[in-house]
Amino acid sequence: MSNAILSSRALAKSYLSGDRCIEVLRGVDLEVAAGESVSIRGESGSGKSTLLNLLSGLDTADRGALAWADGPALADRRAEFLGMVFQAFYLIPEIDAFQNVLMAARILRAPGAAERARAKELLARVGLAERATHLPAQLSGGERQRVAVARALMNSPKLLLADEPTGNLDEHTGDAVIALLLDLCRETGTALVLVTHNVAHAQKTNRQLFLREGKLSHG
Amino acid sequence: MPWYLYLALKQLFPTGRRFPFFTAISVLGVALGVAVLVISTSVMGGFGHKIREMTVDTQGDVQVRGDGLIETPAEVQAQLAKIPGVIATTPFAEGPVAIMHAQKPQFPALQGIDVTRVSQVIPLARYVHPAGALAELDDDSIILGSQLALALGARVGSKVEVASPLAYEKFKRDEIFLPRELRVVGYFEFGHQALDTSVALVTLRAMQDLYGLGGGVHGLNVKLAPGLDPDAMTARINAALPPAARLHARSWLDLNQDFLFVLQFERNIMFFLLMFIVVVAAFSVTSSLLISVVRKTREIGLLGALGGKPRQVAACFCFQGFFIGVAGTAVGLALGFGVLHVRDDIVEIFTKLTQSEAAMLRFYQFRHLPSYTDPNYLVAIVIGTIGISTLAGLLPAWRAAKLKPVEALRSE
Known part of the structure; x- marks a missing residue:
């Protein structure tokens, strides 16, 4: 795939559990093209989150190679290259929705008028323009996840990694969040890697993969 | 404003939320230390100042x-x-x-x-x-x-x-x-x-x-x-007086040097001992911030995932110690000067309750509790307190910086 923005070759990762070495990933090959959406399903404990952590550069593989777009996967590039959405939202409770979205830009540089305008625009796009000044505690689960999606897109990343983003939401709200996520990625040309247990959500992506015995296969 | 500074302020003083209990307790601890330092050094300074005034008023310079x-x-x-x-x-x-x-x-x-x-x-x-x-x-x-x-x-x-x-x-x-x-x-x-x-x-x-x-x-x-400096002028007078006259000039500082030394020594010792109140308060700041690091482990992981560097995460907690120091010093100064303002009323109530008015006059010589705040002491209190509070944030900062984002995000 020539326009791959994510490329992994033979990624392997194992953990020590007591005296036992558990090989979670046994050579994962994955390429994601710009603007493409890919879902990864798998049983609990199959290593989906571990794989996402490796792809995001938050964790390092024991073996294998990983590249982002046209360069290496480096922690310094992460904030600009990719956005992340987690199951537990991870919003900062002391600051409002607008500031939570802006925080992604703030970590890269002091936010100016352009960044503030983009944060407002993203909040409006996820349907929370009226809730911008609300603290996370004043938002519902679905609203919090929508704030997290807006935050993940704040720095216009090339790739969005979503780790079971609907895991803490009811079915209806989960469907809405996935629809929003896919729409936004399509609109902005952002590639998406979605880890999910939900077959229906997975089927909405361009490509469905299954993680089994440490390797990816077509689902 | 860098994000770690912004977040440090927001975590201590969040907008639209109730003042966090841990912030209030930490600030109060530091404030009490500062207030006690200001009151004690000012009253001790007041005694010294009063003695100077009285000495110069009765002996000249x-x-x-x-x-x-x-x-x-x-x-x-x-x-x-x-x-x-x-x-x-x-x-x-x-x-x-x-x-x-x-x-x-x-x-x-x-x-x-x-x-x-x-x-x-x-x-x-x-x-x-x-x-x-x-x-x-x-x-x-x-x-x-x-x-x-x-x-x-x-x-x-x-x-x-x-x-x-x-x-x-x-x-x-x-x-x-x-x-x-x-x-x-x-x-x-x-x-x-x-x-x-x-x-x-x-x-x-x-x-x-x-x-x-x-x-x-x-x-x-x-x-x-x-x-004019009394000691320098005394030297000039001694040089000007004819040696044959066998006259000796002494400044009021020299005439009372033993007493003034004791007064200064007591004041310094008191300052040193009372500074430990601030040190104890700093330990409570450390403890509170350590709890905060544990409580916010996943948030720290998120900041790392968003691109925050370990030293920036450390700075976020270090600045919390600094801001607690600044707020505690401000509140402590207000409290200290407030108490000094009504010191005579407090002493009057105390002596009336304990029926010790006569004893106070006999032992402490003055009808009113004197107060003089030496700017040098004030600067030492402000810098010392803010410095100690900032140091109190170092251990939590180090713990936070050591957290790996992937492990922090996974923590329960």
Whole structure:
């Protein structure tokens, strides 16, 4: 795939559990093209989150190679290259929705008028323009996840990694969040890697993969 | 504003939410330490300042004495007047006497003063009652310390008998030297127990007669131009005085150096000991921030995932210690100066409750609790407190920086 923005070759990762070495990933090959959406399903404990952590550069593989777009996967590039959405939202409770979205830009540089305008625009796009000044505690689960999606897109990343983003939401709200996520990625040309247990959500992506015995296969 | 600074402020003082309990307790702990430091060093400073004021008000800035009597005080005064920085001089004679009134004897120190010149050097009139009594002082009258007058049972208009040690010398030569009868024209009140109890004032002439000094005096009090260093001026005066005259100038600082040293030493020790209150408060800041690091482990992981560097995460917690220090210092200063403002009311209530008003006056000499805040101490308190609080954030900062984002995000 020539326009791959994510490329992994033979990624392997194992953990020590007591005296036992558990090989979670046994050579994962994955390429994601710009603007493409890919879902990864798998049983609990199959290593989906571990794989996402490796792809995001938050964790390092024991073996294998990983590249982002046209360069290496480096922690310094992460904030600009990719956005992340987690199951537990991870919003900062002391600051409002607008500031939570802006925080992604703030970590890269002091936010100016352009960044503030983009944060407002993203909040409006996820349907929370009226809730911008609300603290996370004043938002519902679905609203919090929508704030997290807006935050993940704040720095216009090339790739969005979503780790079971609907895991803490009811079915209806989960469907809405996935629809929003896919729409936004399509609109902005952002590639998406979605880890999910939900077959229906997975089927909405361009490509469905299954993680089994440490390797990816077509689902 | 860098994100770690912004987040440090928001975590301590979140907008739209109730003031966090841990912030309030941490700030209060530091504030109490600062308030106690400000109050104690100011009161100790007040004692020192009051003593300085009283010493200068009763002795002048510099005192010149001879090995014996100064036989020609006018000549010495003329020499002193030529020295730049000397603005006035006044001669004095002094010594213990016996004063008797209504069969009550007292043995104070009697000071002979030059009524025409004394006010140029010592603001005596400020302390003498009734107003104008100092101008009424002549060779047949006396001004008593307020407590001395009480002890003698003497009032304005009373007549007291004053006898000097010269009577004993005369008696040895089979001569009779009768006590001198003086009329009380007023009393002075410095507010200092020792002075008000054991000093009386007469004219220089009367003192010279009582002690048989002729035209001699025991010394001269010197007033300096405002703002001059008393020690430097004393050195200049000593250099200007002819060695043959065997005269020695000493500044009020030098005359009271032992007492001033003890006062300064006590103040420094008190500052050092009370600083430990701030150190203890800093431990509570450390403990609170450590709890915060544990509580916010997943948030710390998120910040790492968003691109925050470990040193920036560390700075976020270090700045929380700094801001607690700044807020605690501000609140502590307000609290400290507030208490100092009403200190006399507090002391009054305390002494009334404990019925210790008389004891306070006897042991502490002053009617009002003095206060003087030395700017150097204030700077040391502010810098010391903020520094210690910032250091208190170091351990939590180090713990936070050590967290790996992937593990922090996974933590339960």
